[in-house]
Amino acid sequence: MSFSDLPQPLAEALVARGYEAPTAVQAAVLEPQAQGRDLIVSAQTGSGKTVAFGLAMAGELLDGAALPRPGAPLALVIAPTRELALQVSRELVWLYDKAGGRIATCVGGMDPSKERRALSHGAHIVVGTPGRLRDHLERGALDLSALRVAVLDEADEMLDMGFREDLEQILDASPQERRTLLFSATMPKPIVALAKRYQRDALRISTVGEERGHGDIAYQALAVAPPDIEHAVINLLRLHEADTAMLFCATRENVRHLHATLIERGFGAVALSGEHSQNERNAALQALRDRRARVCVATDVAARGIDLPSLSLVIHVELPRDAETLQHRSGRTGRAGKKGTAVLVVPFQRRRRVEMMLRGARISAEWIDPPTPEQIRAQDRERLLDTLLQPVDVDEEDQAIAARLLAQRSPEEIAAALVRAHRAALPEPEELVGSSGPQERTREPRGGFDGSAWFRIDVGRRHNADPRWILPLLCRRGHITKAEVGAIRIQPNETHFEVAGGVAQRFASAWHRSADKGDPESNIALEPLQGGPVREAPRKTYKPRPHGKPNASGRRPGRAR
Numbered sequence: 001m002s003f004s005d006l007p008q009p010l011a012e013a014l015v016a017r018g019y020e021a022p023t024a025v026q027a028a029v030l031e032p033q034a035q036g037r038d039l040i041v042s043a044q045t046g047s048g049k050t051v052a053f054g055l056a057m058a059g060e061l062l063d064g065a066a067l068p069r070p071g072a073p074l075a076l077v078i079a080p081t082r083e084l085a086l087q088v089s090r091e092l093v094w095l096y097d098k099a100g101g102r103i104a105t106c107v108g109g110m111d112p113s114k115e116r117r118a119l120s121h122g123a124h125i126v127v128g129t130p131g132r133l134r135d136h137l138e139r140g141a142l143d144l145s146a147l148r149v150a151v152l153d154e155a156d157e158m159l160d161m162g163f164r165e166d167l168e169q170i171l172d173a174s175p176q177e178r179r180t181l182l183f184s185a186t187m188p189k190p191i192v193a194l195a196k197r198y199q200r201d202a203l204r205i206s207t208v209g210e211e212r213g214h215g216d217i218a219y220q221a222l223a224v225a226p227p228d229i230e231h232a233v234i235n236l237l238r239l240h241e242a243d244t245a246m247l248f249c250a251t252r253e254n255v256r257h258l259h260a261t262l263i264e265r266g267f268g269a270v271a272l273s274g275e276h277s278q279n280e281r282n283a284a285l286q287a288l289r290d291r292r293a294r295v296c297v298a299t300d301v302a303a304r305g306i307d308l309p310s311l312s313l314v315i316h317v318e319l320p321r322d323a324e325t326l327q328h329r330s331g332r333t334g335r336a337g338k339k340g341t342a343v344l345v346v347p348f349q350r351r352r353r354v355e356m357m358l359r360g361a362r363i364s365a366e367w368i369d370p371p372t373p374e375q376i377r378a379q380d381r382e383r384l385l386d387t388l389l390q391p392v393d394v395d396e397e398d399q400a401i402a403a404r405l406l407a408q409r410s411p412e413e414i415a416a417a418l419v420r421a422h423r424a425a426l427p428e429p430e431e432l433v434g435s436s437g438p439q440e441r442t443r444e445p446r447g448g449f450d451g452s453a454w455f456r457i458d459v460g461r462r463h464n465a466d467p468r469w470i471l472p473l474l475c476r477r478g479h480i481t482k483a484e485v486g487a488i489r490i491q492p493n494e495t496h497f498e499v500a501g502g503v504a505q506r507f508a509s510a511w512h513r514s515a516d517k518g519d520p521e522s523n524i525a526l527e528p529l530q531g532g533p534v535r536e537a538p539r540k541t542y543k544p545r546p547h548g549k550p551n552a553s554g555r556r557p558g559r560a561r
């Protein structure tokens with residue numbers, strides 16, 4: 001169905017907005033078989049789902065092309081958070097503007113008396129959050145007796161947030177013959193149960209796969225050692241320099257830590273998790289909208305319902321629990337025709353699991369190496385040239401300063417100072433501890449290791465052991481630097497390695513101390529290697545850097561963090 005088949009005022013509103021064709025979910029709800037039916041829809045944020053339910057309810061609202069006089073609401077939209085409710089209301093306002101639609105909002109944290117007044121003046125559509133809607137219902141301000149359609153937006157989120165009872169009370173108070181449209185990113189059992197209880201003969205619509213099929217989101221994955229994850233994230237941010245980037249973590253503690261790390265490095269970053277108040281949330285979102293911040297670190301739940309059109313990069317800093325969450329998180333970018341990139345940061349040991357998850361979801365991801373400081377600097381150069389060669393408007397004051405500068409310095413000096421000033425605003429790329437190159441499978445003995453000690457740990461080739469994983473692990477758990485690790489020999493079931501003599505004892509005791517401290521690698525057992533190393537021919541070798549030489553970034557390698 002095209003937009004031109006819609007009632008005149010809605011078609012006009014869409015044209016005025018510049019929307020030419022329906023998105024997949026909009027097309028699906030406008031199919032003849034969906035007309036007048038209850039719908040259970042899985043669609044991601046960014047799929048155009050708000051306009052989709054706005055259009056789907058047109059049949060219940062409009063009498064031909066006109067709306068009746070506003071009175072008791074005909075349509076009710078319930079959304080989990082204040083931002084989402086306000087965003088939904090903004091979309092419905094322009095969509096129904098030409099039809100003369102009156103929309104009232106009932107949202108926690110806003111002035112309830114103003115809302116009561118608006119309700120008493122009559123509305124066609126009410127949009128609200130569950131708790132506030134229930135309050136108005138109980139006080140008699142919200143009359144649901146004329147309701148023809150109820151929409152539950154992000155229903156899974158509302159149940160997760162504990163709004164089941166509020167939802168049930170609201171639905172129970174509305175006429176049985178109403179239409180119920182249930183939108184949910186995921187369809188866990190409690191959602192299915194809710195649908196069973198409150199819907200009749202619902203048509204199931206899923207456009208999650210199709211949205212992905214549009215190819216607006218390029219998936220990438222990179223395998224790193226757990227201690228290198230934050231460095232890899234920093235380098236990804238620096239390589240892309242996205243207008244807005246969203247980073248997903250599994251817990252609020254991890255959000256807090258990554259956010260602090262990014263601030264420390266000079267990124268404009270905000271955090272969203274369950275520990276933030278509504279005011280903090282609003283401030284964070286405002287900072288992203290007006291570009292004071294460009295990076296948002298969030299948990300899955302806290303990021304729900306956020307619509308940031310400039311978001312072009314999603315990083316799964318911690319892996320999503322399943323393919324559905326992966327798609328839901330990634331769907332924050334690549335919205336409404338724009339291109340986006342979603343990158344999974346995968347700890348080495350979990351690569352196979354991630355490959356299976358991607359295969360299961362039929363997502364083809366490109367496996368990439370973590371961006372190196374050299375790649376980032378090359379990108380910076382291109383971007384700087386691009387920025388500085390853009391035409392600029394200069395006023396008289398600028399010109400006067402320019403003339404004074406030119407009188408005292410050469411054009412080259414001035415240009416270099418300008419480049420330097422721009423570059424100074426960019427956080428430094430990181431050197432990954434395990435970034436010795438993919439060709440490195442075995443490190444061989446090197447100079448400066450006389451009197452070294454050999455150890456073994458109980459992970460080997462069968463456990464995906466790889467020097468790019470093992471080396472950072474040894475540094476982190478043993479509190480030593482990359483330069484203090486000598487040869488690494490990976491055997492089928494174990495790995496042997498050499499530690500500089502002077503630090504061997506400290507290494508072993510730090511390793512044992514760091515066991516069982518919640519580190520996922522804390523159950524790897526370490527023992528001194530009795531009888532020295534095995535004399536097995538290395539599978540492949542690499543040429544190590546001279547002992548302790550500063551690396552390309554000018555730092556000593558393996559600076560402990």
Ligand code: AMP
Pocket residue numbers: 019020021022023026044045046047048049050051091307335336
């Ligand atoms: P939503 O999934 O409702 O959060 O919508 C994501 C964004 O896509 C919103 O900014 C919508 O206004 C926009 N949008 C909705 N429908 C269309 C369409 N048919 N064409 C282009 N953009 C759209």
